[in-house]
Amino acid sequence: MSEPVEGPASEAGQWSGAGQMERDLILTDEDFRQIRQLIYQRAGIVLAEHKREMVYSRLAKRLRHHGLTRFSDYLARLARQPEAREWEAFTNALTTNLTAFFREAHHFPLLAAHVRERREPVRIWSAAASTGEEPYSIAMTLLEALGSRATNAKVVATDIDTEALERARAGIYPVEQVHKLDQVRVKRFFHKGRGRHEGLARVRPEVASLVEFKALNLLAxxxxxxxxxxxxxxxxxxxxxxxxxxxxxxxxxxxxLKPDGLLFAGHSENFSYISKVFKLRGQTVYTLAERR
Incomplete structure (x- = not known):
């Protein structure tokens, strides 16, 4: 799933100087309260008070798209159309995609060792797929670990952000992002673009064929x-x-999860004090606390 607005310093800094002059839309305290409530109800995202300027920046594009100047009018528009596609745009606007190939690299050798001896088809779920770097990294790991048996493997990749999923399905990335990988992987798993695609790289079909992308809200x-x-x-x-x-x-x-399945968490996440369903196996890796 794409990560909620985090407010990196580079974007926050845009609110000094010229950024303030562009603040031509009206966002009241009540508007911000409603936005926080709506994104929590729809996506489970908890927006802190200090995210107000970020919310303004992200949703301002939607207001201008509709020719509106007040956030209250935009919220009223959403309320009148509970099934409108604009809700999807609203949710997409309040997520951002911080990801990379083989992010938190220690997870992938663990995954390779876990699946290497499997005889039945391997299935992995990437529940926060974002723009695709994670599920494609998983697919590459399966190809390396399983060899020819990887053709029967499947990576199910889901995210709430439909725009991010479209970019993920395309499987095209800036070449400088791909070149952060070792050259063996670059040559094996990517096509470099030429001509009008110079500076881009696309994941090879044998990688893409292992991944199935779907829109999914973890709160649904x-x-x-x-x-x-x-x-x-x-x-x-x-x-x-x-x-x-x-x-x-x-x-x-x-x-x-299979009885011996693995749950991979992020580096700043700790599930041990949240639920007794899982127990810590190693660094941000969990297994079921009891067989089901």
Whole structure:
């Protein structure tokens, strides 16, 4: 899942000088309160008080798209159309995508060792797929670990941000991002663009064919996926939910994992004090506390 607005210093700094002059839209305290409530209800995202300027920056594009000058008018428009596509744009605007290939690199050798001796088809769920770097990294790991048997493997990649998923499906990335990988992987898993695609790289078909992208809201009453999975990656998103929401999601993960399945968390996430369903196996890696 794409990560909620975090407010990096580079963006926050835009609110000094010229940035303030561009603040031509009206965002009241009540508007901000409603926005925080709506994004929590729809996506479980908890926005702190200090995210106000970031919320203004992100949603201002939607107001201008509709020719509006007041956030209250935009919120009224959403309220009048509960099934409108604009809700999707609203949610997309309040998420950002901080990811990279083989991010938190220690997880991938663990995954390779976990699946290497499997004889049945391997299935992995990337529950916060963002723009695709994580699920493609998982797919590359499966190709390296399983060899020809990887053709029967599947990575289910989900995210709430539909725009991020479209970029993920395309599988095209700036070449400087890809070149952070070792050259063996670059040559094996990517095509470099030429001509008008100079400066870009696309994941090879054998990588892309292992990944299935789907839109999924972790707060939805039902998920359009079925287990069991050998591993679930849910990294760097749970920290933006409150503890009650985290516990509910962990409870729902449990029956989707194989009895010896692995749950991979982000570097700043600790599930040990949230739920008794999982127990810590190693650095940000969990297993079921009891077999189900």
């Amino acid at each position: 009453p039902s998920w359009p996926i079925q287990g069991p999975f050998d591993a679930i990656f849910c990294r760097n998103i749970m920290i933006y939910f409150d503890k009650e929401t985290q516990a509910k999601i962990l409870e729902r993960f449990a029956p989707l």
